[in-house]
Amino acid sequence: MLSRCQPVLPYSADSRIQATFEQHSGNPTPRPMGTTRINDRVVSDPQASPPRMSDVARIAGVSKMTVSRVLAGHSVAPATRERVQQAIDKLGYVADAAAGALSSGRSEFVAVLVPSLASSNFSDTVRGLSATLEPHGLQLLIGDTDYDLVREERLVRSMLRYQPRCIALTGSQHTEGTRQLLERSRIPVVEMWDLPANPIDMAVGFSNARAAREMVRYLKERGYRKIGFLAGASDLDRRGLERLKGYQQEMKAQGLGEPRVIRFGESPITMSHGAPALDALLEQWPDTDAVMCVSDMSAFGAIMQCHRRGLSVPTDIAVAGFGNFEVAVCCHPTITTVSVDAYGIGSRTGKLLLSSLGSVTAQAVPQRRKLTIDYTVIARESA
Known part of the structure; x- marks a missing residue:
């Protein structure tokens, strides 16, 4: 077994294939240009240009069309397919997907x-x-x-x-x-x-609207009547707007009075928006007994602000989210939410x-x- 690189001689003047002559055998072994054989392994030279389809064809002894058919998964004789695949593996050839898509x-x-x-x-x-x-x-x-x-x-x-x-x-x-x-x-x-x-x-x-309506009914069944809603100030989060729409529709359908809506922060709102949005809600409607949030993230922020204000959740005010994010389980108290099978x-x-x-x-x-x-x-x- 050889322990060092062997000298490389040209295989042909115009070919990308060269041969290494191993002193112990005397037999030329073709190998791709831009590589070195070390202990019978072909190692790519990072300075060389990447191998092309024509190189694969030469190594396998087939036409470029045959290589293309193998790459495309078309019908090719098993022995031919095997030779082409071995050449691909030896060269480390990667097909140009963009070019293939164009053709x-x-x-x-x-x-x-x-x-x-x-x-x-x-x-x-x-x-x-x-x-x-x-x-x-x-x-x-x-x-x-x-x-x-x-x-x-x-x-x-x-x-x-x-x-x-x-x-x-x-x-x-x-x-x-x-x-x-x-x-x-x-x-x-x-x-x-x-x-x-x-x-x-x-x-x-x-239906985001229908899911929000179901949450309103859930809160009503638990005795809450003065229900607010926290959402982003912009219209970027259109699914959030559908949840707001569903809340408004069900508040009217259940005879729960005028909706109590606070829109705060760039949509979609996050934990940091939940706290000031809750403050704004309680400033305008201090008797609010439950708040629906457009997401679990904003619900977490609202709950943290309730703690800072000395409010007990849900005894003083209930908080519900949307999405069933991991934070809904990690929060104290854990967050009532709408779970959607995102996967x-x-x-x-x-x-x-x-x-x-x-x-x-x-x-x-x-x-x-x-x-x-x-x-x-x-x-x-x-x-």
Whole structure:
């Protein structure tokens, strides 16, 4: 066994393949240019240019077309496929997916847009999508819209240049430009986390308004009547606006008087907004006995402010959140909230996309344009 690098001589004047002549054997062994053989291992030279498809073809003794067919998963003789795969492994060759998409008109990407990857709910949705699509050879191309519809349009336009097989985006509110881009793309589209009356193509979600109405009924059943609502001051969080709308509708339906709404801070509001929003609510309506928050994060901030004000939760005032984030379980008292299967939204979206692409049987996914995800009011200590 050799213990040092062997001298390298040219294999041909114009070829990217060279040969190393091992002194103990006297037999030339072809190896890719830009690599060194050490103890029978091929080691890439970081200074060399990356291997090309033509290099794979030369090593395997086949045409570039055959290499392309192997990479595309088309029918190729097993022995030929094995030679090509061995050449790919030896060279460390990685196919240019973008070039392949341009030539074939399709890629192995699924474009996904979410408002924020910092939200555990949306990151869970992405995990559900990935777990469903990856076994079928599809990878996610992810964009963060930051709750900005204009930014969403820019991202959609940019992602479509990569020829994605399909696209999943969050919510049903989009610019007219986004809708036109998606309608003209002629690829499967799923709007997640919402159930629009007229989806662009398909939708997987639930009614935020209906979930908020159920929380109002829950609080009323527990004896609360003077119920407030904390939300962001801007209209960026459209699902939050739907929850506010549902609260207002159910307050009227239950005869609970005028809604007590405080809109504070840039949407979506966080822990730091919950405290001043609660102060504003109690300043305007000091007899409030329960408060619904647009999210668990803002509910946590409100509960901390109750502690600072010497108010007992839920004895003096009840607090409810939305989302069933981890903070809802860690908080003291634990937060009553609405739980949504965020991972399930991603998983069902993935199955719907696969069905549209013909990658799963029609029986695996109901042939509907809208799939409803269940939500649950989880009763905990805060209300």
